[in-house]
Amino acid sequence: MTIEETDSGVVRPLHSDQTPREWVQNNLFSSALNSGISVVSAVFAGLVLYFGVGWALNVDWEIVRANLRNFMIGQFPKDELWRPWAGGLALVAGVGVGSAGMARNAFDDATDKGLSTERPTWIGLLRRFWPILAFIGLVLTFTRTIQPTLGVLAGLGLFVAGRVIGWNMPHSIRRFSLHIIGLGVLALFTIVAGSGGLVAVVGGIMAASIVSTAVGDRLNRTVLGGKISALVLPALGAAAVWLVMSSINSFGYGWKEWGGLYLTLFVTVAGISTGMPLGILLAIGRRSQLPVVKGFCVMFIEFIRGVPLISLLFFSGFMLPLLFPPSAEIPDGITRAMIVITLFSAAYIAEIVRGGLQAVPQGQIEAAQAQGLSTGRIQRLIVMPQALRAVIPAMVGQFISLFKDTSLLAIIGVAEFLQIATIANTQQDFLGKGLQPITYTFVAVGYWAFAYTMSKESRRLETRLGVGTR
Amino acid sequence: MIRRGNALKRTAGVVMALGLVATACSSSSDGDADSNTSDSVAAEEPVDTEVVESTQSEGGRLAAVQAAGAVECGGNDTLPGFGIIDADGAFSGFDIDFCKVVAAAVLGDSEAVNVTPLVAAQRFPTLQSGEIDVLIRNTTWTASRDGAEQANFLQTTFFDGQGFMVRSDSGIASLEDAANTTICVLQGTTTLLNLNAVLGDRGIPFTPLEFESNDELQPAFVAEQCEVWTSDASQLASFAANLDIDTTVLPDIISKEPLGPVVADGDTEWAQVVNWAVMATIQAEEFGITSENIDSFADSEDSGIRRFLGLPIEDDDGNAVVAEVGLGLPTDFASNIISQVGNYGEIFERNLAPLGLERGPNALWTEGGLMYVPPFR
Numbered sequence: 001m002t003i004e005e006t007d008s009g010v011v012r013p014l015h016s017d018q019t020p021r022e023w024v025q026n027n028l029f030s031s032a033l034n035s036g037i038s039v040v041s042a043v044f045a046g047l048v049l050y051f052g053v054g055w056a057l058n059v060d061w062e063i064v065r066a067n068l069r070n071f072m073i074g075q076f077p078k079d080e081l082w083r084p085w086a087g088g089l090a091l092v093a094g095v096g097v098g099s100a101g102m103a104r105n106a107f108d109d110a111t112d113k114g115l116s117t118e119r120p121t122w123i124g125l126l127r128r129f130w131p132i133l134a135f136i137g138l139v140l141t142f143t144r145t146i147q148p149t150l151g152v153l154a155g156l157g158l159f160v161a162g163r164v165i166g167w168n169m170p171h172s173i174r175r176f177s178l179h180i181i182g183l184g185v186l187a188l189f190t191i192v193a194g195s196g197g198l199v200a201v202v203g204g205i206m207a208a209s210i211v212s213t214a215v216g217d218r219l220n221r222t223v224l225g226g227k228i229s230a231l232v233l234p235a236l237g238a239a240a241v242w243l244v245m246s247s248i249n250s251f252g253y254g255w256k257e258w259g260g261l262y263l264t265l266f267v268t269v270a271g272i273s274t275g276m277p278l279g280i281l282l283a284i285g286r287r288s289q290l291p292v293v294k295g296f297c298v299m300f301i302e303f304i305r306g307v308p309l310i311s312l313l314f315f316s317g318f319m320l321p322l323l324f325p326p327s328a329e330i331p332d333g334i335t336r337a338m339i340v341i342t343l344f345s346a347a348y349i350a351e352i353v354r355g356g357l358q359a360v361p362q363g364q365i366e367a368a369q370a371q372g373l374s375t376g377r378i379q380r381l382i383v384m385p386q387a388l389r390a391v392i393p394a395m396v397g398q399f400i401s402l403f404k405d406t407s408l409l410a411i412i413g414v415a416e417f418l419q420i421a422t423i424a425n426t427q428q429d430f431l432g433k434g435l436q437p438i439t440y441t442f443v444a445v446g447y448w449a450f451a452y453t454m455s456k457e458s459r460r461l462e463t464r465l466g467v468g469t470r
Numbered sequence: 471m472i473r474r475g476n477a478l479k480r481t482a483g484v485v486m487a488l489g490l491v492a493t494a495c496s497s498s499s500d501g502d503a504d505s506n507t508s509d510s511v512a513a514e515e516p517v518d519t520e521v522v523e524s525t526q527s528e529g530g531r532l533a534a535v536q537a538a539g540a541v542e543c544g545g546n547d548t549l550p551g552f553g554i555i556d557a558d559g560a561f562s563g564f565d566i567d568f569c570k571v572v573a574a575a576v577l578g579d580s581e582a583v584n585v586t587p588l589v590a591a592q593r594f595p596t597l598q599s600g601e602i603d604v605l606i607r608n609t610t611w612t613a614s615r616d617g618a619e620q621a622n623f624l625q626t627t628f629f630d631g632q633g634f635m636v637r638s639d640s641g642i643a644s645l646e647d648a649a650n651t652t653i654c655v656l657q658g659t660t661t662l663l664n665l666n667a668v669l670g671d672r673g674i675p676f677t678p679l680e681f682e683s684n685d686e687l688q689p690a691f692v693a694e695q696c697e698v699w700t701s702d703a704s705q706l707a708s709f710a711a712n713l714d715i716d717t718t719v720l721p722d723i724i725s726k727e728p729l730g731p732v733v734a735d736g737d738t739e740w741a742q743v744v745n746w747a748v749m750a751t752i753q754a755e756e757f758g759i760t761s762e763n764i765d766s767f768a769d770s771e772d773s774g775i776r777r778f779l780g781l782p783i784e785d786d787d788g789n790a791v792v793a794e795v796g797l798g799l800p801t802d803f804a805s806n807i808i809s810q811v812g813n814y815g816e817i818f819e820r821n822l823a824p825l826g827l828e829r830g831p832n833a834l835w836t837e838g839g840l841m842y843v844p845p846f847r
Contacts, residue, residue: 066557067557069557069558069559070555070557070559074559075555075559075560075561076559078558078559314591317592318591318592318595318596319595321595321596321599321600321601322595322598322599324599333586411589412589412592413547413586413587413588413589413592415547415555415587422548422683422685423547423548423554423555424557425685426547426548426549426550426554426684426685427550427554427555427556427557428550428551428554428824428825429557431550431708431709431712431825432688432708432709432710432711432712432713433712433714434688434689434692434714436685436689
């Protein structure tokens with residue numbers, strides 16, 4: 001990138017005031033060598049594109065078309081399909097409202113502080129998420145009925161409406177933006193997986209968090225009564241939700257027959273959202289002065305990091321059931337695999353976070369202590385924001401590799417996204433016809449769309465938080 | 471100052487310890503939650519988990535399956551003809567049909583079956599742990615599996631053998647011609663063990679090229695990464711039918727591969743139930759009873775057929791009674807199997823004939839094959 005030194009010594013890119021012609025001249029044909037490289041690269045890229053697109057347009061995508069439902073949701077029963085749709089729509093609406101609310105909060109916050117900031121735009125959103133939208137579009141071209149298209153349109157409508165509502169809702173509601181996203185996730189869980197057990201726990205945690213946000217500011221925590229009610233009220237809320245949710249049994253369908261992309265994404269999200277808090281705790285624990293805590297964390301992290309994920313999956317899939325008596329109720333294979341993936345990513349996240357923690361100068365902690373901040377507040381307000389900000393690239397890299405690692409579930413007989421390609425190729429209609437390139441291309445495009453979006457989001461977050469520039 | 475710092479660090483440590491304890495607690499409650507979830511799922515079927523457990527201790531697996539209302543069957547999801555997931559997301563195949571046979575016999579409903587797809591290495595651990603009731607996943611009956619794996623092999627449903635496939639223009643006409651070639655084979659199978667043993671004994675040098683699945687092996691064979699493809703003859707036939715290249719299966723069959731259902735050791739009642747359910751399909755073919763014509767046998771005069779289908783027979787006193795064989799199965803189990811799934815021939819025709827497989831050794835004994843079952847009386 002061409003840069004220039006301004007009078008004030010600030011380095012800034014040039015091309016904002018360039019015409020396209022100048023840009024091409026400066027960047028692609030600035031010298032004979034550069035011109036040569038540009039031409040060769042252009043020819044190569046053109047050939048790849050030409051043959052790639054030519055191939056894609058000429059092959060028969062029937063195998064993907066016929067197996068589209070398998071690719072998307074695996075063996076989920078046909079007459080229960082409304083569940084993932086309804087849950088997905090609830091999630092999309094929740095994410096729309098919540099994300100817009102959070103964006104508005106950040107926007108107002110920045111405006112109050114007199115910082116220059118930009119309102120989020122629809123074009124901006126499109127730019128951020130075009131790979132996923134393009135993939136959804138591609139999938140819709142393979143559908144044979146109108147329902148999926150209608151469902152996606154409904155989802156888009158809900159999302160847009162949610163964004164508008166979220167942006168315009170009053171501040172008193174906007175405080176709960178994150179919780180609204182959480183409620184979307186909870187709705188998805190409840191509708192698809194059922195309302196007992198896990199959902200009750202997640203719901204309880206949500207309730208506790210909502211109550212503590214709602215009453216938190218009004219409590220006078222310097223007095224004992226305030227301290228106690230800050231703990232008791234959320235606990236009561238959590239207990240109430242837990243009781244209600246776990247008493248409504250057998251509403252959902254469970255995830256035994258989940259498969260395809262839905263399962264891949266679910267395992268990824270579950271792995272990230274539970275692995276990250278666990279990883280942060282492990283990282284802090286590893287720096288603890290208490291030998292037991294430190295020893296446990298070091299042992300856990302080093303054990304998990306010292307063992308290949310495949311062997312852990314094998315252990316959970318094949319060995320674990322043998323350690324229990326046959327009458328014992330142990331979680332099914334998918335749940336066990338999810339636990340393994342969560343623990344595995346937690347160990348890696350812990351080491352990444354530890355790197356970030358070490359990057360925070362000791363002086364900051366001492367300064368905070370001098371200000372009289374409590375240990376918890378030091379961690380929450382001083383250390384963690386800086387530590388996590390510093391490790392965003394590594395962290396997102398870990399998330400992306402976790403997303404791709406879910407394809408290893410195939411070796412323990414779970415029909416995740418990649419495995420469906422294999423399954424499709426063993427069907428009588430497609431067997432032995434050498435259609436693997438077609439199915440694997442489709443799967444690769446799917447993985448790419450999500451992984452690339454994650455990577456883009458990480459770069460956006462880095463820019464916004466100024467990683468590397470301050 | 472230093473002391474205060476230490477105290478703070480110690481406090482921090484305590485906080486972290488509490489955090490960890492909290493995490494541990496929440497993860498253990500996650501565990502509870504999971505079992506609750508599965509409870510709630512199981513509760514969709516009219517089951518009480520406690521009933522399952524108590525009956526399991528008293529009546530064994532048959533009672534447990536009856537209480538659960540579904541047969542848990544370990545199967546394959548990527549073996550053409552034997553166990554696949556079709557475009558509708560449903561399991562189908564020869565082995566899967568025998569899962570349905572067991573369900574039809576025990577529960578009277580061939581659809582009351584949950585198939586768990588298993589990879590080869592998973593089969594016996596899953597069976598031993600009791601996660602599945604029966605394993606029907608192209609599993610070869612061998613002495614060591616019967617012994618060391620605590621598996622109980624039942625009536626063979628398919629007699630296979632390990633064969634070799636080459637390109638027709640390769641000039642290889644027998645196993646001896648295949649010396650110094652590369653042979654494509656699947657990992658972790660008896661196929662690989664047989665290959666090493668037999669070719670080693672005969673002094674034929676070769677290079678094995680191992681693959682995780684046939685799906686990956688097939689393109690390698692087409693791309694001529696190996697000259698020879700060895701697998702069960704049934705698999706070779708099924709792939710050959712769809713390959714664009716001309717292939718020949720060599721006359722050498724180097725192994726016996728009897729494939730059939732497997733249950734865990736130690737529950738004779740359940741083993742007998744599965745065994746007789748499977749054998750009923752073969753007996754039905756011998757009687758000529760199919761899912762199409764079974765109704766016409768309702769007034770059959772043949773006492774053997776009447777007994778088989780659970781129809782009343784006149785006893786010595788002239789009373790019409792239904793024979794009770796004491797297996798713990800309903801008296802009309804064979805009739806349920808045949809009307810809902812079909813006889814052995816129908817199952818074979820439905821799943822394996824489309825792959826280009828002949829009955830061969832799997833024909834009835836009356837037609838020169840090996841399918842022979844004890845009498846149903």
